[in-house]
Amino acid sequence: DTGVSQDPRHKITKRGQNVTFRCDPISEHNRLYWYRQTLGQGPEFLTYFQNEAQLEKSRLLSDRFSAERPKGSFSTLEIQRTEQGDSAMYLCASSLGQGVVDTQYFGPGTRLTVL
């Protein structure tokens, strides 16, 4: 068990560019979550997957954001036409998906800086 991994750890981009982040969950975890964390704030829920199905999306997830989990394993989060307000830490978490509530295990995050 290597834990949740995220790639890249840091990304600097210019406003208007597209970026894509990858998350590899703990193997056998069915659920995968994306959060955004800005400085001085707690993580804010963006979206989550049960296997390959995207079951819930936050209002924070504008139409410039898209997330996929095509084979129910790794997931990607793409941001199109980045804006300075997108600068944040993007966290991925996974869980077994058993029961109503199960423990979420977080990755180290991808820090995005939009210039």
Next chain:
Amino acid sequence: AQSVTQLGSHVSVSEGALVLLRCNYSSSVPPYLFWYVQYPNQGLQLLLKYTTGATLVKGINGFEAEFKKSETSFHLTKPSAHMSDAAEYFCAVSPGNQFYFGTGTSLTVIP
């Protein structure tokens, strides 16, 4: 609606002193409550959680928290602070699949 309030964005304690980090929640359903710790440039690590049963929950690194329904609180405590406890602490409430986090409390331990 679900929300979490963490009183005190910064807490400083002396090494060996009691640590008390406050968390109050609002939940329209029976809450599931969590405390996570975040070290610099790292992801969140679960300290402890309350789902059902015993209201005093013990976690890793000597931390514990008590669920008090009448006070809608889930404060985190540790009897004796260690230098390695310096980090950001987040309380979270979950009605199910989604987590709602507080804004965090930064703990400083003074030698």
